[in-house]
Amino acid sequence: MVSKKTSAATFTVPGLSLEIGHLVAAMLQGRLHALNDLQLTLKHAHWNVAGRDFIGVHEKLDPQIELVRAMVDETAERIATLGVSPNGLTGAIVRERDWDDYSVGRASTTEHLAALDLVYDGVVSSHREAITATGEIDPITEDMLIGQTAKLELFQWFMRAHLESNTGELKRADTHTEKTAAAKAKKK
Numbered sequence: 001m002v003s004k005k006t007s008a009a010t011f012t013v014p015g016l017s018l019e020i021g022h023l024v025a026a027m028l029q030g031r032l033h034a035l036n037d038l039q040l041t042l043k044h045a046h047w048n049v050a051g052r053d054f055i056g057v058h059e060k061l062d063p064q065i066e067l068v069r070a071m072v073d074e075t076a077e078r079i080a081t082l083g084v085s086p087n088g089l090t091g092a093i094v095r096e097r098d099w100d101d102y103s104v105g106r107a108s109t110t111e112h113l114a115a116l117d118l119v120y121d122g123v124v125s126s127h128r129e130a131i132t133a134t135g136e137i138d139p140i141t142e143d144m145l146i147g148q149t150a151k152l153e154l155f156q157w158f159m160r161a162h163l164e165s166n167t168g169e170l171k172r173a174d175t176h177t178e179k180t181a182a183a184k185a186k187k188k
Contacts, residue, residue, distance in 0.1 A: 009083035016138060018083070024138045025084035027130055031145070032075045032086055033093045034123050039068040041102040045116055051108040053162070064155045071148045078144060103178045107186075113159045114171055114185030115178035120156035124149060 012021025046061040076086035099122060104115045127149045134142045163171045163185060172181035 007085040007087075012083040013081060013140075016082075020137050021082045022084055024134055024141050025079045025082040025086075027133055028075055028079045028082070028141065029084075029087065030096070031127065031130055032072065032079065032088060033097055034126060035068055035072045035075060035148075036088055036090075037093055037097065037099075038119065038123050039065050039072060041119055042068065042116070044102060045104070045112045048104070048106045049109050049112045050106055051110075053109045057109040057113065057162070060158065064158075067151055067155075071151070074144060074148070078141060082141075104182050107182055110162070110171065110185045111182035113162050114175075114181040117156060117159050117163060117170070117172055118175065118178055118181045120152060120159065124152050124156060127152060 008022055008025075010018070012018050012025075016024070042061050042065045046058055046065065049057050049061075072088070076088060079086040102115070102119065104112060107115075127145055131142055131145045131149065134145065160170060165171070171185040173184075175181040175184050
């Protein structure tokens with residue numbers, strides 16, 4: 001007898017219909033991909049940051065990486081709790097994401113922080129969309145996402161503190177790609 005493998009169980013958490021539980025898990029799969037990508041991107045920047053303020057930025061990234069990794073685990077475990085198999089494989093991230101790879105290699109602290117600020121814009125915005133989408137149907141998942149978003153926003157503020165002028169302008173203002181954000185921040 002051959003066993004049938006599936007990525008979704010025939011159950012979910014009590015109080016949610018199977019359809020809603022699996023819908024929430026599918027939304028969380030996108031968050032899992034984003035968080036996995038974010039922790040890899042942060043580690044890449046950690047390894048490739050150079051120049052003035054190197055050690056401060058290099059060491060500032062490690063706690064962020066660890067907390068984002070914890071968010072990855074929390075998100076994957078929530079997906080499993082909802083009765084769906086989480087997919088954390090890199091091939092799935094690349095195949096299913098709607099963003100490009102981080103585009104900055106070895107660069108100054110200011111360049112990386114400007115590019116990472118733009119990355120955080122995307123992750124925080126999409127987390128907020130997921131909060132709205134889950135708010136009416138699964139307050140447990142909504143609560144998890146709210147807590148994660150608060151931490152992500154705090155991390156972004158830490159980066160922006162390095163990029164902000166005394167008049168409140170960001171060095172990467174009005175940019176839409178990591179390379180242009182890095183280039184604009186480098187000029188200022």
